[in-house]
Amino acid sequence: MSSVSAPKFYETKKFKDKVKYTFVTFVLIAGSMLILLPLWWMISTSLKSPAEIAQYPPTFFPKEFHFNNYIEAWQTAPFTRWALNTLFLASVGTIGSVLVNSLVAYGFAKIHFKGRNPLFILVLSTMLIPGFVTMVPQYILFSKLGWVNTYLPLLVPAFLGSAFFIFLLRQFMLGIPNELMEAAVLDGAGHLQIWWHIMLPLTKPALITVAIFSFNGAWNDLLGPLLYINDESMYTLQIGLQTFKGTVQTQWHYLMAMSVTVLLPVIFLFFFFQKYFIEGSNLSSGTKG
Structure with a gap:
């Protein structure tokens, strides 16, 4: 009888x-290093002296750590005031975005009315419109309303809803059993009570996801404040970073130090709510009708 030879090790599964x-x-490690390289270069530059930044070839690690760059950069301009302005805009905008988008999503997910699906498709279609297309009409409208050099053009749009956030929250709400609503209706609850007492607590992961996206967008927004804010006392941190960029020379050590400082709150926010963010982004639960 002929014996069957065992496969060689490199042929095994x-x-x-x-x-x-x-x-x-x-591949994942290499990709992660490429993504983190600019972040490390920013941190490294923030700790260098101007002379070391200008030297060639550049150094990957600082020869001396100049932590005083962070203190000096913060003191060159009213960054405390600008940080409070940015925090105010990001916080109020986030609250408005979470409340309005969740309320609209509840209507599309749980309230049956004529034309619901076509209207929802119409809302989704607005995501195809580039933001630059509406920029000039928006500015003309806000200018005629007398809102230029106020925070209203930056806050009011957050209370008008976002197609992407509505879609995300609607998909999550579709996975919530309708029996909970029916039980609440039997107890005499209206739609606003159901939305506030049932939907919001059960959609916390998705709400946190929306909150993180909203806060991050408002915190890092440069174009909006640059268009509508003229008063220096109303500047945000993103506009404040431009103070280190001169017509002749850029103070790279200060610019990178403040860039790291501005970036830290967003990083901490993501890592603190990472669990809810991942859970909220997983829309596989939103498959029930």
Whole structure:
């Protein structure tokens, strides 16, 4: 009888899986390093002296750590005031975005009315309109309303809803059993009570996702404040960063130090709510009608 020879190790499924795992791991690590490289360069530059920044070839690690760059950069301009302005805009805009978008999403997910689906498609179609197309009409409208050099053009749009946030919250709400609504209706609850007492608590992961996106967008917004804010006392941090960019020379050590400072709140916010963010982004639960 002829014996069947055992396959060689490099032909086995175990070996192939190991090679595949090693390759995928290497690609992910390499990709992560490429993504983190600009962040590290920003941090490294923020700790260098102007002379070391200008030297060639550039140094990847600072020869001396100049932590005083952060203090000096903060003191060159009223950054405390600008930070409070930015925090106010981001906080109020986030609250408005969460409340309005969740209320509209509740209507599309749980209230049956004639033309609901076509109207929802119409709302989604607004995502196809580039923001630059509406920029000039918006400015003309806000200018005629006398809102230029106020925070209203930056806050009011947050209370008017976002197609993407409405879609995300609606998909999440579709996964909530209708029996909960029916039980609340039997107890005499109206739609606003159902939305506030049932939907909002059950959609907390999705709400946190919307809040993170909204806060991050408002915190990092440069174009909006640049268009509508003229008073220096009303500047935001993103406009404040431009003070380090001169017509002849840019103070890179101060600019990078303040850029790191501005970036830290967003990073901490994401890592603190990372669990809810991932759960809220997973819309596989939104499959029920």
